[in-house]
Amino acid sequence: MEKNMGKKILRSGVNRLLAGVGLLVVMILTISITNLVVTYASDANTKFVTDDASLFTESEAKKLETNCRKASDACKTDIFIVTLYDGKTESQLNDYLKQLMAANGYGYDDTSATLSPNAIGLAVDMKSRKYRITATGNAKSDISQSDMDDMLSSVQKKLTNGSYYKAGTVFIDSISSSMNKSLTYRMTKNLPIKLAIAAGVATVVVIIMMLQARAKMTVDSRTYTKDHGYNIHRKEDHFINTTVVKRHIERSSSSSGGGHSSGGNSGGGGGSF
Numbered sequence: 001m002e003k004n005m006g007k008k009i010l011r012s013g014v015n016r017l018l019a020g021v022g023l024l025v026v027m028i029l030t031i032s033i034t035n036l037v038v039t040y041a042s043d044a045n046t047k048f049v050t051d052d053a054s055l056f057t058e059s060e061a062k063k064l065e066t067n068c069r070k071a072s073d074a075c076k077t078d079i080f081i082v083t084l085y086d087g088k089t090e091s092q093l094n095d096y097l098k099q100l101m102a103a104n105g106y107g108y109d110d111t112s113a114t115l116s117p118n119a120i121g122l123a124v125d126m127k128s129r130k131y132r133i134t135a136t137g138n139a140k141s142d143i144s145q146s147d148m149d150d151m152l153s154s155v156q157k158k159l160t161n162g163s164y165y166k167a168g169t170v171f172i173d174s175i176s177s178s179m180n181k182s183l184t185y186r187m188t189k190n191l192p193i194k195l196a197i198a199a200g201v202a203t204v205v206v207i208i209m210m211l212q213a214r215a216k217m218t219v220d221s222r223t224y225t226k227d228h229g230y231n232i233h234r235k236e237d238h239f240i241n242t243t244v245v246k247r248h249i250e251r252s253s254s255s256s257g258g259g260h261s262s263g264g265n266s267g268g269g270g271g272s273f
Contacts, residue, residue, distance in 0.1 A: 046105060048072065053083035053126045055164040064168045071172050075179035077139045078106040078119040081168050085127045090261065090270040093132035097121040101136065111137055120268075122171045124159065131159055132270035133171070140267050143178045150174065152269045159273035 048068035051061050064081060072079045080100070088096060100121065101107060107117025118137035125131070133152060135143060143151075151174035158167035261269050 046078070048078070048080045049168075050080075050082040053085045053124065055083045055124065055126070056168070057165075060165040060168075064165070064172070067169070067172050071176050071180070072108060075139075075175060076118060077108045077137065077142075077175075077179065078112075078117070079121075079172060079175055080104075080106055080119070081122045081124075081171065083124045083126065083164075086125055087127040088123075088125045088130065089128065090130050090132050093123040093125060093130060093270060094134050094268070097123050097132060097134040098136070107137065116140070120175060122155065122168070124164070124167070129272055130270065131155065131273055132268065134268040136267075139175070139179070143175070147174070147178045148269065152271070156271060156273050 046069075047065075049056075049061050049065045056064065068079045068081065078101075082097070082100065101112065101117050101119050105112040106119040106121065107114065109118060111117040112119075114137075116136045118139060120133065120135040120139035120143075123132045123134075133148075133155065135148070151171065154170045154174065155167050158164070158170055261271055
């Protein structure tokens with residue numbers, strides 16, 4: 001009887017595990033099919049990647065162009081990348097990006113004519129080895145300062161290593177992580193990790209059910225008695241005193257700067273690479 005009950009519990013656990021895995025597969029397929037149909041609200045004539053410094057291969061430039069356009073639509077802000085060989089300073093790159101926003105019509109939802117268009121751009125100058133990220137409009141308000149600092153650090157690291165395509169990819173992905181609020185993006189973000197955790201939890205649950213099904217009763221009324229009687233010992237702890245040791249810690253009044261400058265209030269930042 002007990003063996004049959006254990007088999008039923010095990011079979012039920014396995015069926016639940018298979019049902020859960022099947023549901024995850026259906027969700028992934030549905031999301032994948034949905035992502036195949038993408039509509040873009042940005043101007044079809046807008047160029048999101050301008051590679052005057054020839055840092056990307058033709059295929060890389062096309063991928064970045066597609067990803068910028070897709071992320072721009074998802075985040076409701078125009079995301080663009082420019083590379084040049086002009087020898088501009090970081091401050092000049094900031095002014096250059098703002099000029100591009102006005103001259104090239106960057107600004108989601110027809111905000112390009114405003115003083116603060118919904119746009120964010122990355123400029124990389126190979127002659128001066130300077131880079132700059134400038135955010136305005138909703139990109140400035142929606143990206144927190146900590147997220148902006150992380151983005152600047154990650155982009156700078158890729159540029160320093162000569163991984164220019166990856167720097168562009170990190171730039172786009174960082175913006176999406178901060179601004180993309182769509183359910184599809186949130187569900188598919190870190191999907192492999194989520195699936196691994198779900199599978200691990202399901203496996204642990206099944207194992208616990210198997211062990212419980214096979215477990216036998218090993219405790220009865222005589223387990224904690226001796227000669228059908230009890231022998232109770234009483235123990236007490238008495239507090240005597242406590243000792244507090246004070247130690248003076250020297251603190252340095254100086255601080256070292258980071259590898260990049262931050263614009264404050266999520267307005268952007270940049271530096272050398």
